[in-house]
Amino acid sequence: MKQPKKRKRKIKVGLIFGGRSGEHEVSLQSAKSVYEALDKQKYDVLLIGVDKQGKWRLGDSSNYLLHAGNPKLIALNKRAPEVTALAGRDQTALISPRSGEPMSEVEVFFPVIHGTYGEDGSLQGMLELLDAAYVGAGVLGSAVGMDKDVMKRLLREAGIPVTGFKAFSRTNFTPAALKQAVKNLGWPIFVKPANLGSSVGVHKCTSLPELLGGIRDAFRYDTKILLEKAVKGREIEVAVLGNDDPRASVPGEVIPRHGFYSYQAKYIDEDGAGLEIPAKLPAGKVKETQALAIRVFKALECSGMARVDFFLTPGGRLLVNEINTLPGFTKISMYPKLWEASGLSYVKLLDRLIGLALERKRQKDRLKRTFEA
Ligand SMILES: Nc1ncnc2c1ncn2[C@@H]1O[C@H](COP(=O)(O)OP(=O)(O)O)[C@@H](O)[C@H]1O
Ligand SMILES: [Mg+2]
Numbered sequence: 001m002k003q004p005k006k007r008k009r010k011i012k013v014g015l016i017f018g019g020r021s022g023e024h025e026v027s028l029q030s031a032k033s034v035y036e037a038l039d040k041q042k043y044d045v046l047l048i049g050v051d052k053q054g055k056w057r058l059g060d061s062s063n064y065l066l067h068a069g070n071p072k073l074i075a076l077n078k079r080a081p082e083v084t085a086l087a088g089r090d091q092t093a094l095i096s097p098r099s100g101e102p103m104s105e106v107e108v109f110f111p112v113i114h115g116t117y118g119e120d121g122s123l124q125g126m127l128e129l130l131d132a133a134y135v136g137a138g139v140l141g142s143a144v145g146m147d148k149d150v151m152k153r154l155l156r157e158a159g160i161p162v163t164g165f166k167a168f169s170r171t172n173f174t175p176a177a178l179k180q181a182v183k184n185l186g187w188p189i190f191v192k193p194a195n196l197g198s199s200v201g202v203h204k205c206t207s208l209p210e211l212l213g214g215i216r217d218a219f220r221y222d223t224k225i226l227l228e229k230a231v232k233g234r235e236i237e238v239a240v241l242g243n244d245d246p247r248a249s250v251p252g253e254v255i256p257r258h259g260f261y262s263y264q265a266k267y268i269d270e271d272g273a274g275l276e277i278p279a280k281l282p283a284g285k286v287k288e289t290q291a292l293a294i295r296v297f298k299a300l301e302c303s304g305m306a307r308v309d310f311f312l313t314p315g316g317r318l319l320v321n322e323i324n325t326l327p328g329f330t331k332i333s334m335y336p337k338l339w340e341a342s343g344l345s346y347v348k349l350l351d352r353l354i355g356l357a358l359e360r361k362r363q364k365d366r367l368k369r370t371f372e373a
Pocket of ligand 1: 200232261
């Protein structure tokens with residue numbers, strides 16, 4: 001007689017979203033797509049919403065989001081009970097901070113928090129302390145990927161072409177240094193905070209007064225800013241997936257409709273930018289872009305996933321603009337769409353990311369933690 005197929009135990013996945021960043025709402029939208037697509041036959045999904053004060057709240061699948069269908073109003077349900085986490089080797093216990101009672105367990109975390117406190121290594125550091133498995137880049141890759149100055153210095157050191165730039169903090173920002181930077185870079189000049197995303201605080205400047213205004217604004221968001229030579233070129237993006245042997249997707253192209261790929265074009269104006277997937281590129285250029293994306297991923301010590309963004313100049317030169325270790329993750333975002341166009345569905349992509357997280361944890365668990373002489 002045919003034995004009934006043994007049902008595999010479900011993996012407990014803790015989806016973390018929201019967070020204390022300007023990209024809170026974007027994160028809620030990404031999390032909604034991820035939650036809906038995760039295979040419920042394989043996973044028990046716990047919904048951990050981080051509110052704007054940084055508190056963790058355990059959501060209920062039926063009401064964890066308010067106005068879920070409206071990107072402008074989407075919000076966390078603040079009625080959800082607060083939760084905190086206790087370290088543990090194979091699973092993390094989620095407990096009530098009020099009663100100390102256990103509420104649930106997580107075997108692998110899936111952070112979907114973009115930007116500050118989610119993509120910059122701080123959340124990853126906390127998950128390391130919890131001894132937890134988690135999706136995406138570790139502490140170092142996240143932190144390095146977030147800081148556009150350190151990122152570009154490491155890429156330059158690896159012989160990877162980047163845009164000309166000059167970083168300023170409040171201590172080295174002098175009129176003489178600024179004058180020299182303007183002379184070296186030439187107009188127009190882009191100003192941006194070193195550790196931000198979503199084009200917040202990014203300005204394209206064509207004159208000194210504009211530049212000074214842009215610098216003032218960028219310093220409102222960060223203690224370190226970058227001045228960059230403006231690159232004329234197409235914006236090409238590649239998705240990378242894997243740990244030790246990462247793979248690159250087909251390249252896609254972002255086509256901003258006015259000016260550059262600003263916050264407005266990314267999230268407000270529906271027609272602000274078009275995505276062309278795959279990008280129209282000659283086969284040789286596709287291969288070159290993919291190989292370069294993998295070199296970037298490795299040079300910055302990433303794992304799991306990342307999106308690598310390039311400029312392609314009219315002369316055919318590829319320059320790396322940046323890496324995003326927690327790229328936008330809604331169904332219509334570039335990262336999942338690039339994989340779909342490469343033959344990997346959104347659902348399978350999530351499976352793969354969780355598998356990679358568990359694989360990295362198993363590797364770490366095998367390391368020796370004590371030393372006997
Ligand atoms: N050096 C540059 N030359 C041309 N365009 C740029 C440059 N830097 C930024 N941009 C434009 O600004 C957008 C946002 O800048 P980016 O460095 O990618 O910051 P963010 O991390 O906020 O996405 C880019 O997608 C591009 O359209
Ligand atoms: Mg960008």
